[in-house]
Amino acid sequence: MITKAAIGPLTQGTIFSCALAEDYVDCVVHGLIITARCDVTNDKVDVYNYIPIVKFDDWLVREGVRALAGRTSRSAMGEMRNTLTQLGLAASILTTTPHNEVFRIIFDADDASSKISSKREQFVKHARRYEAAGKCMQPVPPIAAANALLTLEKAEAGKLVKELCSNAIAEAYYLPGVGPQEERAGYVALLREIRHIPRGLAKAVANGLDRPSYAALQATDSRCGDRLYIPDDDFAWPTGLLQSPFIEHLMQRLTLLFSRIGVSDVNEATVKRLQNRIPAPSGDE
Template sequence: MISDVRMGRMTQGTVFCGTCAEEYPGRPVCGIVITARCDTTHEKTPIVNYLPVVTVEGWLQSHGGLMSIGREYAETRNRFKNLLVKKQLSETPLEVHSPIQIAAFNFPYPEESAGQKAAKERKDADEVRAIASRMNELTGCLDSPPPPKVSANSADSENSVSYATHQRLYVAITRARYRIALLGVKARGMSEVLGSAETHGLIQLEQ
């Protein structure tokens, strides 16, 4: 049964909508609660961990698209390298020259227009140029600016970092058996995350 989300009823595995994912700004995002069921049932924490769930379209426009392009580029590059090896050529020039330049220089069109040898050379020249052109297209996609991300100075980014920090502290404190020791750099002073605990005398600061 699908119902409205209530904090008292959220538990591990609960699916809810209307949340956000840092690298998918402006896109619809749902979430799956992964906080341990015992923690949510006994209200041990006011913070709930969740895995973001995005649409296939949104994923393809971000991480999924880049992954697919990278995979196709690797396969296309291997095909190009195999053609070079087949002709007993080194793949080293790929580090400094574009595939199109290498194809034009090492796979010229035959001067003769007839004969099986000329036909095979012409076929190889067409194939290697097509692969080189595709490699250039994929390289341009991979070199394009990455999908927009939330600025490091934005409120969403600050909230994400604060959330992750508090969650790590929660796990460490609730699982500790004897005591908790937090080490820091004196020159940087007390972390804002621990400010409230220091104010209420919950932690002891040792120089």
């Protein structure tokens, strides 16, 4: 899937080190070149576009947890509404009143009936899920809150990981590594975050670029500033090349992500009317 990258040229599918990603400060980030091969070969472009690649573990406690939080929040709210419905109460109260206030009024009242008391733990369970999800909605969730939600929703988190590996998450693409024969926990390409580096910087990276050389390059070309993060003990260089047909598959996923068009659903009345046009089974068959 990923082979050794040649030192010298960068091309579509080349993975390089010391890249940047929006919500991954202080994380190891690689970049994957997506600029067309012909444009690179013929030197037609002034910038090379790339998408960031981050470690799976870093993705999981950021974008993964945010996706999990959204699912958990919707599920928990639905379960709290179901609990109220089972008690013959209006679930719509949760749209106007915070869930903790609903608990205080209905379940924590001194005169709560035995029927209501029997549903108390059920409501509390899903209220805790809802609260845990709410702590993970920010761009970079606190690590303690992220780990708590992953533990609480382990089964659903497992489904999310399976979706990632099955390419069922539109904005993410799973990669086993960033170089040949690399056996690690894996990486995730962030399809929604397209970045670029100037041509001169890209060519310098293609041959290996250390921190002092990068500083010198920034001094002569202001466009190169804040395009990479090269630690003192590291250097930016091509670490691997994503092979065919995987690079084409990734590019197809990337294209579909940005070319999707959403339209309104056909209204329910029309659906029912069309369903009613289906012939009913005859009685003699």
